[in-house]
Amino acid sequence: MTIRIGYFPNNNSLFVLRHNGLLERRLPEVEWVDLRELPAPPRADPRTGLPTLHSDWLFEEGGYDFIGTGFTPPITGLGQGRDLVYIGISGPRVENGRLVSRAGSGIRTVADLHGKRVGIAHGSWQTTLALLALDREGLRWSDITPVDIDVNEGGAALLRGDIDAWVGAYPALAEVEATAQVHTLVDTDGLFSHPSLWFVRRDFAANHHTELQAIITALQESDAWIVANPRDAARFFVDDARRRGGTADLDRWEAALRGRPFGINPVTDEFLDEQQRCADLLHTNGLLPRTVAVRDAVLPWIGEVIEANRSATAV
Incomplete structure (x- = not known):
């Protein structure tokens, strides 16, 4: 059976694994699905809903079996x-x-965002960060005007004045910092842990233990390789951007990779508490159509597999 894995640059671990060939040594029948080449899901109004982004393609013909994303997409899928x-x-x-x-x-605090335009890659971790920041100040999602904007385009929009604030991420944020002064309204630290995460369909986890273990092991090996070879890993991102007609800075990508944690770890109670709190906030603010119980999406044996692999492939 061919295992289909979805990847894109925003999940650094899977993007590098796609290019360094380590998974194919363990799982020869692999098909890599570039998320950027799939038909885009319907855009959601950032004021009233969340786009499904990645979770729908787990369940569609021509999609994939395994995916890695940021904090928000699995909550959206469950919702x-x-x-x-x-x-x-x-x-x-x-x-x-x-x-x-x-x-x-003149925008110095999160409270100053009342009625302002806030740029986010809607449906990603950026939505969660903005919502948590607002909630801490006693504000609701409806108190701002969220603007859905690509992660690589938000900096230029901020400098043009098209948006009043932006949830920026490196290396795109570094490009803005190199040309203009920005003011930090809130750091991610103290709001939520903002991990990368990986998820699958329940039926895939139930029926493909061997393949899933191979993917987990290869991810651990690949992440260890990134830590040992950050500049070589950065070249994958730069080369990809250039093939697609764009530009990317090797030094900035290397710095971004050096500043990120690598390694796949079991889900923890602390992480699940964060997911549940954010799921509840998304629902309360009208962005999620139903309440969810995130702990229903945990299979304990998967954590045992990850833990067993960590001693051999520790990052």
């Missing part, structure tokens, strides 16, 4: 009634990005 299960999480990525405004804009 849409998708029967998915968590595989594992990375360490905290609190240095990866933050909510910023232009220096001198």
